[in-house]
Amino acid sequence: MGVALRMLAFMVCVMPSTQPGQTSIATWYGCRAGALSLSFDDNSWDRPLEASILEEYGFRGTFGVVVGKMPSGYVEKIQSLFLAGHEIASHSWSHIDLTNASETVIHTEVVESKAAIEALTGAPCVTYIYAYGYWRNGVRDAVTDHYICARGAWQWQADNPLGAPVNSATGGDIYNLTINPFPEASGEPWADEVFLECLHDYVDHVLASNAWGIEMLHNLGQTNTTTTIREDVLRRHFEELAAMSDRALWVAPIGTVAKYYLERHQTQVEQAVTKPNFTVLRLTVGLDPNIYDVPLTLQTDVPIEWNGGTIAVEQDGMPLQYEMQIQPTSARLVYDVSPVSSYILVYYEPLVGHPE
Numbered sequence: 001m002g003v004a005l006r007m008l009a010f011m012v013c014v015m016p017s018t019q020p021g022q023t024s025i026a027t028w029y030g031c032r033a034g035a036l037s038l039s040f041d042d043n044s045w046d047r048p049l050e051a052s053i054l055e056e057y058g059f060r061g062t063f064g065v066v067v068g069k070m071p072s073g074y075v076e077k078i079q080s081l082f083l084a085g086h087e088i089a090s091h092s093w094s095h096i097d098l099t100n101a102s103e104t105v106i107h108t109e110v111v112e113s114k115a116a117i118e119a120l121t122g123a124p125c126v127t128y129i130y131a132y133g134y135w136r137n138g139v140r141d142a143v144t145d146h147y148i149c150a151r152g153a154w155q156w157q158a159d160n161p162l163g164a165p166v167n168s169a170t171g172g173d174i175y176n177l178t179i180n181p182f183p184e185a186s187g188e189p190w191a192d193e194v195f196l197e198c199l200h201d202y203v204d205h206v207l208a209s210n211a212w213g214i215e216m217l218h219n220l221g222q223t224n225t226t227t228t229i230r231e232d233v234l235r236r237h238f239e240e241l242a243a244m245s246d247r248a249l250w251v252a253p254i255g256t257v258a259k260y261y262l263e264r265h266q267t268q269v270e271q272a273v274t275k276p277n278f279t280v281l282r283l284t285v286g287l288d289p290n291i292y293d294v295p296l297t298l299q300t301d302v303p304i305e306w307n308g309g310t311i312a313v314e315q316d317g318m319p320l321q322y323e324m325q326i327q328p329t330s331a332r333l334v335y336d337v338s339p340v341s342s343y344i345l346v347y348y349e350p351l352v353g354h355p356e
């Protein structure tokens with residue numbers, strides 16, 4: 001290599017580049033390590049209380065409603081939960097065992113229950129919760145045709161891959177989403193510490209495997225069982241989740257996390273143009289925007305020199321909020337975009353020195 005060429009190579013290496021690098025979609029919203037959904041099955045009268053406890057900690061839950069068994073006055077409760085940001089999922093029409101059910105019965109349980117919920121909320125009902133966790137034969141087919149995801153009652157087991165929560169490495173079965181395990185020892189009811197430790201271990205596993213966990217809850221009660229939980233125990237659990245939810249854990253309803261998960265898989269981010277000081281990204285989303293409305297978190301690597309200049313991030317000309325994460329030798333812009341096909345501009349204007 002000639003001296004001149006070597007000099008050029010040297011200069012290319014040491015000259016600070018102002019060109020942005022790769023952009024990717026974060027595995028979970030807000031670049032969090034894992035996601036957790038809190039779901040409540042059946043038609044408990046305590047729903048407004050449970051919803052208010054969730055809201056105290058900044059959470060929104062999924063309430064699985066048995067449409068054909070709502071007592072009078074329940075419709076108004078469900079509507080107010082929906083307006084507060086909670087998800088209303090279908091937990092079937094009548095909660096019957098569908099083992100040998102006809103197609104007509106399955107249609108009522110799965111399809112008509114969805115239509116009834118949509119009439120109550122005026123929004124798409126995207127999540128189905130199988131009664132008794134039963135999902136085989138025609139039930140699952142009907143659910144797949146009409147919902148974006150479904151939760152069963154299969155408990156997570158560390159040594160059984162079928163029970164694994166959806167995770168970033170291996171994916172998972174979005175039409176038979178699994179739930180938290182319950183303590184094995186000594187049977188119900190469980191001592192507070194035993195129950196809390198079991199939930200804690202599950203959330204630990206979710207975070208360690210970049211996964212999406214789902215807790216199956218039913219009602220508040222005087223003891224801890226598969227269908228009841230003491231209010232003080234629920235609060236202690238939520239306190240722990242809230243402490244993790246700022247950076248590590250994304251707590252959101254089942255349908256919200258499912259939308260994000262599917263959007264992430266159905267969205268392509270290409271660099272249309274990349275030059276010093278800016279990049280234009282083309283976002284191509286292959287999903288119905290009437291259903292898929294959860295913002296996607298993008299992360300764009302940028303040179304450390306960008307820290308200190310003026311930065312703008314725009315989606316189709318509209319300015320977006322961003323956060324800059326600084327590492328010792330690199331920086332990353334993190335921002336949320338609407339999941340619609342569009343152009344994203346990431347732009348940097350160097351600081352202009354003061355005139356001497």
Ligand SMILES: [Zn+2]
Nearest residue numbers: 041042131132
């Ligand atoms: Zn149930």
